[in-house]
Amino acid sequence: MNLAFPTIDTELYAILNAVSDPEIPVLSIVQMGVVRAARIGDHGVEVTITPTYSGCPAMDVIGDDIRKALKDEGYQSTVKLVLSPAWTTDWITSEGRAALEKYGIAAPLSPDADKEALLGNRRIVKCPQCKSTNTKLISQFGSTACKALFQCEDCLEPFDYFKCLK
Amino acid sequence: MSNHLVQYICGIADNSLILGQRLGELCGHGPSLETDIALTNISLDLFGQVRSYFQYAAELQGDQSSEDTFAFLRKEREYRNVLLVEQPNTDFAYIIGRQFLFDVYHQLFLEKLQSSSDQTLAAIAKKSLKEVTYHVRFSSDWVIRLGDGTEESHNRMSAAIEDLWIFTEELFSCTELEKEMSNSALGVDVSLLREAYLNRVHAVLNEATIAIPDVKYFQKGGKQGIHSEHMGYILTEMQYMQRTFPNMTW
Numbered sequence A: 001m002n003l004a005f006p007t008i009d010t011e012l013y014a015i016l017n018a019v020s021d022p023e024i025p026v027l028s029i030v031q032m033g034v035v036r037a038a039r040i041g042d043h044g045v046e047v048t049i050t051p052t053y054s055g056c057p058a059m060d061v062i063g064d065d066i067r068k069a070l071k072d073e074g075y076q077s078t079v080k081l082v083l084s085p086a087w088t089t090d091w092i093t094s095e096g097r098a099a100l101e102k103y104g105i106a107a108p109l110s111p112d113a114d115k116e117a118l119l120g121n122r123r124i125v126k127c128p129q130c131k132s133t134n135t136k137l138i139s140q141f142g143s144t145a146c147k148a149l150f151q152c153e154d155c156l157e158p159f160d161y162f163k164c165l166k
Numbered sequence B: 001m002s003n004h005l006v007q008y009i010c011g012i013a014d015n016s017l018i019l020g021q022r023l024g025e026l027c028g029h030g031p032s033l034e035t036d037i038a039l040t041n042i043s044l045d046l047f048g049q050v051r052s053y054f055q056y057a058a059e060l061q062g063d064q065s066s067e068d069t070f071a072f073l074r075k076e077r078e079y080r081n082v083l084l085v086e087q088p089n090t091d092f093a094y095i096i097g098r099q100f101l102f103d104v105y106h107q108l109f110l111e112k113l114q115s116s117s118d119q120t121l122a123a124i125a126k127k128s129l130k131e132v133t134y135h136v137r138f139s140s141d142w143v144i145r146l147g148d149g150t151e152e153s154h155n156r157m158s159a160a161i162e163d164l165w166i167f168t169e170e171l172f173s174c175t176e177l178e179k180e181m182s183n184s185a186l187g188v189d190v191s192l193l194r195e196a197y198l199n200r201v202h203a204v205l206n207e208a209t210i211a212i213p214d215v216k217y218f219q220k221g222g223k224q225g226i227h228s229e230h231m232g233y234i235l236t237e238m239q240y241m242q243r244t245f246p247n248m249t250w
């Protein structure tokens, strides 16, 4: 089983892909990799979601939003939260990464590059505004635990970098 | 057996709960915006982990217990966190020192707990470890930055490590419960973590130009529920809402 790909019934895909991440509204919860499974069963739809970070305060809202979106389309549903396998930034889809960049958040680098960037050893995080890599780490924790704060030394814009979690 | 497992899980969770509460006190009071946000984000990670532990403990207990009754309705002697995490936010060097001395332990502990024969505990550990890896990096960086910084920051960082060192040995003293849990492959034998801990801590302290404390006397008791004078104040604030308005929810 390839864990990167969730098992979502075709009929449900568009509905779930329209539910946005409460903290990064340009991204859907499917693009974020938070939805792990969605199946139509005898007792309605069963959706399995996993948190990005343990303390992610958005999980309750995501559960409510899923139930509401499915109800609007005539499905009763139950939403189950699982911790294993643990979420990784690899599960953010390529559309999701593009949406992040467009929104002004730098998408996660590979684990090794991420470590170098966060230790301030190499300037490799690309500014989502001007695409320069002449950027520096301001803080290892940005607006939420999943992001770090960087600043571009060329256009001077501060921006969030989505940290690699693997 | 199940009752012992519940107690064991609560002990693990209590460390993160009380440290998370200490860090939460700093919300809006950090020395700079970035550190304020970082410390409260770490607090949030810890609370998230605590919720997973307590939800599981409540499920095992199978009575009217919930994550809230574990977090808010126990008495001081029933909390089993180590003394280190309840120490006050004296100054930024203390906050960083306490964080660093706990983070290094926490990472080593979770690395082992990942192999617990209990699948839920293993899953929580695996998830938490990813987050704690960032915590260690943050606190280690600051120990180095302050230790190898100005004369003032060096002195304060050294004083914090010197003062907090007496609480480190408790991390590795196995209680009867911890022995039982590690013997049955559910838990971690913390006494085996000491060597790796000292190696990692010494490496950072060396880089920070901070002398490794030469301490012969260590203070313990938290794991037995015997806490320092600070604990009552933490619980008073933390439990206030649930005690005043029982069963309240947000």
Ligand SMILES: [Zn+2]
Binding pocket: A127, A128, A129, A130, A131, A132, A152, A153, A154, A155, A156, A157
């Ligand atoms: Zn730029």
